[in-house]
Amino acid sequence: ETGVTQTPRHLVMGMTNKKSLKCEQHLGHNAMYWYKQSAKKPLELMFVYSLEERVENNSVPSRFSPECPNSSHLFLHLHTLQPEDSALYLCASSQDPSGTGELFFGEGSRLTVL
Amino acid sequence: RKEVEQDPGPFNVPEGATVAFNCTYSNSASQSFFWYRQDCRKEPKLLMSVYSSGNEDGRFTAQLNRASQYISLLIRDSKLSDSATYLCRAGGTSYGKLTFGQGTILTVHP
Numbered sequence: 001e002t003g004v005t006q007t008p009r010h011l012v013m014g015m016t017n018k019k020s021l022k023c024e025q026h027l028g029h030n031a032m033y034w035y036k037q038s039a040k041k042p043l044e045l046m047f048v049y050s051l052e053e054r055v056e057n058n059s060v061p062s063r064f065s066p067e068c069p070n071s072s073h074l075f076l077h078l079h080t081l082q083p084e085d086s087a088l089y090l091c092a093s094s095q096d097p098s099g100t101g102e103l104f105f106g107e108g109s110r111l112t113v114l
Numbered sequence: 115r116k117e118v119e120q121d122p123g124p125f126n127v128p129e130g131a132t133v134a135f136n137c138t139y140s141n142s143a144s145q146s147f148f149w150y151r152q153d154c155r156k157e158p159k160l161l162m163s164v165y166s167s168g169n170e171d172g173r174f175t176a177q178l179n180r181a182s183q184y185i186s187l188l189i190r191d192s193k194l195s196d197s198a199t200y201l202c203r204a205g206g207t208s209y210g211k212l213t214f215g216q217g218t219i220l221t222v223h224p
Contacts, residue, residue, distance in 0.1 A: 040122075040216075042213075042214050042215060042216045042217070043201070043214040045213075088155075100145055100146040101146070102148065102160050103148075103160075105157035105159070107157050108156075
């Protein structure tokens, strides 16, 4: 059983829809992350939250909006996406927010934008 | 230049073979190094951390070469179940620099 759960596992949306991805970690970690994984590309770090405060935003388009209401939950709000945004979105957490420790990933949300 | 680079492969090896992957990193300030395994349509999972002294876990051995800025993963006596994508990661310089390589695809065949 994974300590990081993501919902939904699969999502199909139109370009005008608004949807949200949810991530919950049960590990008592202090940092949470959103990654994007497209086919044949490296994992791309999107956002980092440390103790509920956003500490990194890697030039992600504003159509992706993260929210971290507490240290256990992380959301990624999606609106007016483009077909090239179709990818696997992975949430991760770590005990050490400095980035030196192990990352624990959720199973991912596979997004298809039509 | 990419921060972390891996040969994407694919590496196709028979069962029982020994196979090695390298991963180079460009930021000399990187402090921590890891190998992850990712099965098809699954999330990455930690395979092993890489320490300065090297470390071994069963059939898997990881090494760090700071002078040449690369890490390596050696798999001995390959099993069919070792077929996966292997991702290296260099991190610890700042929050944003949790950088993964592209991944190396390994296929072990009978």
